[in-house]
Amino acid sequence: MAFPTPVAVSSLQAASAADWDALICIAEHFTRLPDAGLTEFVASHQAIDQRIGRETVTLICPLAAGKRLILAPTGPLLRDYDDVRCFADVAKVAIQQAKAAGAVRPLIWLQAPDDARYAQALEVAYLAAAQALWQPLEGREARGEQNVEPVQQIGLLGLTDAQAAFLVATEAGRRLARDLCGTEPERMTPLRFADYCVDAFQHTDVKVKVETNTEQLLADYPLLMAVARSSLAVARHKPAVIRLEYMPAGEVTETLLFAGKGLVYDTGGADLKINGGMAGMSRDKGGAAAVAGFMKTVALLKPAGLRVIAEIGAVRNSIGSDAFVADEIITSHAGVRVRIGNTDAEGRLVLADLMSHLRLQAQHAVNPTLFSVATLTGHAARAVGPYTALVENGAARQAGVSATIAAAGELWGDPSELSSSRREDFAFIKARTCADDVLSCNNAPSSVTARGHQFPMAFLVVAAGLDQNSALSHGLPYVHIDIAGSGVDGGDWQHGKPSAAPVSSLAAAYLS
Ligand SMILES: [Zn+2]
Known part of the structure; x- marks a missing residue:
């Protein structure tokens, strides 16, 4: 590169x-x-x-x-x-x-x-x-x-030479993020996305594991596989979960855990995107791309004391006779029964299972903080575009996680705005009957839904099991990062260059 x-x-x-x-x-x-x-x-x-x-x-x-x-x-x-x-x-x-x-x-x-x-x-x-x-x-x-x-x-x-070395690592990460995000859907199918990651981390201290076995994925990532269901008939479109881990030499004092939304193509599924809304949806993998990019920067800087774990869901949301549909109730990896509200709200399904796995890892981790990174909602772009939206839970707010990232981003030209998770967000996604435990989404565009980029974070908390006792007792700080407003230059998802947000803010906050 x-x-x-x-x-x-x-x-x-x-x-x-x-x-x-x-x-x-x-x-x-x-x-x-x-x-x-x-x-x-x-x-x-x-x-x-x-x-x-x-x-x-x-x-x-x-x-x-x-x-x-x-x-x-x-x-x-x-x-x-x-x-x-x-x-x-x-x-x-x-x-x-x-x-x-x-x-x-x-x-x-x-x-x-x-x-x-x-x-x-x-x-x-x-x-x-x-x-x-x-x-x-x-x-x-x-x-x-x-x-x-x-x-x-x-x-x-x-x-200085030290500053130059930091820039090399940061730009290498941003370049990887842009390459993964900005590529058309056949060049960057889930498996080719995984291959690109394997190549990018060869001969580094970041270990890469790729899970592509359909039976295993069905057992471990049921929500992700609902999204992937109609892609399974096409061999080259099959999903992959990519696990990346950096373990520092010496004692670990802090652990960062990232879930990345990697929708290599989002047709919307059965709730098909219409009226030209599909163009640009090969970039719906920008969150996963940014997570991989940040890991590349980590791999080059080799920070002491900091362990970084990432799970990326590389999936295609296709449409076909086996497509999942609204009204289905699917039990998540965390054991939560999710009622599908709209199949175009697929990113949160992918993330919830990834986060549930990370939740289990966080239970045994030193000083953990959890992040989800995604091009999640049009509302984020409407509300704070061209900024990154940071939606954090109480534990993260207490620890100042978003404030730290935002302050770093302000200095590094990668700015973000802070949003809060509120009780209305949890009320919005609550089950209406005993048939399910949580609703994934409403059916108006997020951009015209009040709190349209905040309430999905509440869904992620519930569907990933973060509100279950084991996670609560740890007070796991969690920040959801929505880059729908900041992920491409000029907000042009079809032609704009991927911005690699928020790689440089994360690098400045955690690696400088
Ligand atoms: Zn979608």
């Missing part, structure tokens, strides 16, 4: 001209560039070209590496609502200009105000540039990676 390697460069004077072929300057103003000659050059050009300082421009400059000088102004930075994405946005524009000009080893100099919100501005600029340069896996496979992704290295002035 090749992505532009971040390289720490101590100063412009130390940067060998032969190593770099463009200089990108990102700042609010260009009155104090890292070299007096450059400052003078820009001032003289500004007098005759008023675009300089207002929009991103490329100038031919004999003083710059490769004679390419790209000036990328951020605009105002210190208003109440400005955040580090001011740097991310302009870094994307600048790196595209560098690539278009033919640069393959651009060097970035960045000037941020002395303000806490910009502490990670240089790293954020790199991650945004890497995001902008990433090309879809199918495109790389068809046209050759070196042709569609020509940029090899990005120099970062003032970065």
Whole structure:
């Protein structure tokens, strides 16, 4: 996997001209560039070209590496609502200009105000540039990676080697997440998703186990297999559960457990998506992709004391004569009788069984925290898009889990908003008769349902057995992460690039 390697460069004077072929300057103003000659050059050009300082421009400059000088102004930075994405946005524009000009080893100099919100501005600029340069896996496979992704290295002035190593690990995770999320449904069937994970973790400390045996899955993941039922007739569409585990050398002081929703394709099932609503549903595996991506970052950073366990359900929600339907009552792995309300609310079924397995592992784990990560509801996109929605239980709130992730995300340009789990959410999904224990979903679109991204978290708690005595007595902190609003650039599920949210916030919160 090749992505532009971040390289720490101590100063412009130390940067060998032969190593770099463009200089990108990102700042609010260009009155104090890292070299007096450059400052003078820009001032003289500004007098005759008023675009300089207002929009991103490329100038031919004999003083710059490769004679390419790209000036990328951020605009105002210190208003109440400005955040580090001011740097991310302009870094994307600048790196595209560098690539278009033919640069393959651009060097970035960045000037941020002395303000806490910009502490990670240089790293954020790199991650945004890497995001902008990433090309879809199918495109790389068809046209050759070196042709569609020509940029090899990005120099970062003032970065330390330790910071560069953290960026390498973070971007490797984000790249894996984008590759897994952004790929069409035949290239990334459940089994090929599993194969991609096996390859990605070869020769690392993350162990990968893939369960594909239908009988075993039926016994262990009954809700997941209800979703998969009409895919079983097609051999290449059969489901897989992928288990990833990182065990640190030495003592474990904290355990993170992740469930990832990996709907490689979501037709909606018998409650079929209509009126064009199906396009883009190959990206319904973004939660699983982000979980695998975070594990990749873990694999590269090898944190001490932190054990990380993940279960990914890679499943296709097809439609066919054996499709599960609304009104069926299916007993979950946790022994909870679930009444299916709508087959398009399939992600929570997959997650509930994964989480039930993780619940059992959490009982014997040191200091555990549980997460579910998913493109779960249109409501999350309506309510907080383009942010990630974090819905947490009482134990997580007490431990400040969401607040920590949100604070990290704010600094790293991967922001989220906090939601709470409330009693109304549990009332919404409660059984109406003794025939079942819980209802999976109502039948209006989540985007027009009050608390449409919060109540599914209540379902997950009940269906996964988290409210059963053993889990309650442990007070297991649990955060449900809905990336339906943040999972792709611009909220365009068909064409937008996968954003890899929330890989960098999790990395900053737990691995930095
Ligand atoms: Zn669905």
